[in-house]
Amino acid sequence: MYAERPSRLAGALVWTNTPADGGAGRVLPDGCMDLLWHEGRLLVAGPDTHAHVTAGEQGAWAGVRFYPGTAPTLLGVPAHELRDRRVALAELWPASRARRLTDLVNAAADPASGLEEAALARAAGTGPPDPLLRQVVAALAAGRPVAATADELGIGARRLHRRSLAAFGYGPKTLARVLRLRRALVLARDGVPFADTAARAGYADQAHLARDVREFTGLPLGELLAGGG
Incomplete structure (x- = not known):
């Protein structure tokens, strides 16, 4: 069973998951990274460009999903x-x-x-997050074009691309597509017809939506909404 709640860390979510039957789950791209706990070990989930299928990952999980x-x-x-990777924290930090x-988490x-x-x-030890990155996320999540976002923030397309790779794991165009997909899934799960979902989320048409859903999630939209992920 999956459950989540807002974290006291701004923009983050705290979640737990205990698969009921060991069946496959599907973690969809969202522009985020997670700090994970599983059976006493800490891992880091990098930003995904496709669905991460969790089949065979038994036992309880917990995580903090950080704001993009x-x-x-x-x-x-x-x-x-860390793009499309799950890595033990001990591989990223000094062992001690x-x-x-x-030990503190356990x-x-x-x-x-x-x-x-x-x-x-x-x-608390690293200071506040870079406000420019939040502005990038807010603009792209609202459907603003990448070029217009770079111009409005006064940073230039090349600099935006470099900053995006380090912060989000991929360029701003991919981030914009991921965030657009998230907008579409919210609408579709609320029962909005697929053609209207495509138009409201910023796709050229329903076929464009269908291609992106399959590319990012590995499933057709109808199957995904029916419980495939």
Whole structure:
């Protein structure tokens, strides 16, 4: 069973998941990175460009899902190095430092709370997130074109691309597509007809929506909404 709640860390979510039958699950791209706990180990989930299928991953999981662009500063690793990967924290940090954090999380009342406290402590030590990155996410999530976003923020397309790779794991055009997909799925899950969903989310037409859904999730939209992911 999956459950989530807002974190005390701005923009983040704290979640837990215990698969009921060990069946396949599907984690869809969302522009985010997660700090994960599983059976006493800490891992980092990088930003995805396609659905991550969780078949065979038994046991309880917990995680903190960071607001897009904030995890690289907190974890000390550029997002593009972890794109489409799940990596043990001990592979990213010095062994003693990773072990200390793992011990603190395991000693908490529950892993989710331990992860949240760890994230809050890291945030307190690294300072506030870069406001420009939040502006990028807000603009692209609202459907603003990438070129217009770069111009409005006064940073230029090349600089925006470099910043996006480090912060989000991919360029702004891919991030915009991921965020557009998220908009479309919210509408479709609310029962909006697929053609209207495509128009309102910013796709050229329903066929364009269908292609993006299949590319990012691995399933047709109808199957995805019926419980395939």
